[in-house]
Amino acid sequence: xxxxxxxxxxxxxxNQAEVMVEALRKKGIPVAYVPFEGEQHGFxxxxxxxxxxxxxxxxxxxxxxxxxxxxVEPVEIANLDG
Numbered sequence: 405x406x407x408x409x410x411x412x413x414x415x416x417x418x419n420q421a422e423v424m425v426e427a428l429r430k431k432g433i434p435v436a437y438v439p440f441e442g443e444q445h446g447f448x449x450x451x452x453x454x455x456x457x458x459x460x461x462x463x464x465x466x467x468x469x470x471x472x473x474x475x476v477e478p479v480e481i482a483n484l485d486g
Contacts (some may be wrong), residue, residue: 405433405435405436406435406437406438406459406479407425407435407437407438407484408438408439408447408456408459409421409422409440409442410439410440410444410445410447411441411442412442412443413443413445414444415444415445415446416445418420418439421437422437425437429437429482432479434482434483434484435481435482435483436459436463436479436481436482438455438479439457440452440454440456455477459477459479460477461476462476462478462479463481466481466484467481467484
């Protein structure tokens with residue numbers, strides 16, 4: 405599971421997402437957490453929307469083992485390798 409978190413989110417505060425991430429990490433489930441400075445519950449900045457889409461694609465590519473057509477910035481995924 406991958407989490408995209410606006411650090412100014414008041415609907416789902418960052419600490420709630422971080423608790424979920426940590427619970428999945430402890431259970432050995434592949435999980436990634438991508439925080440976004442200056443974003444709230446719905447992302448509004450074009451560069452952050454693009455980054456979230458690319459990070460999600462990267463996550464799926466790593467999880468399901470398919471190659472990406474173009475390089476994207478990697479995302480750290482806990483519990484994926486090993």
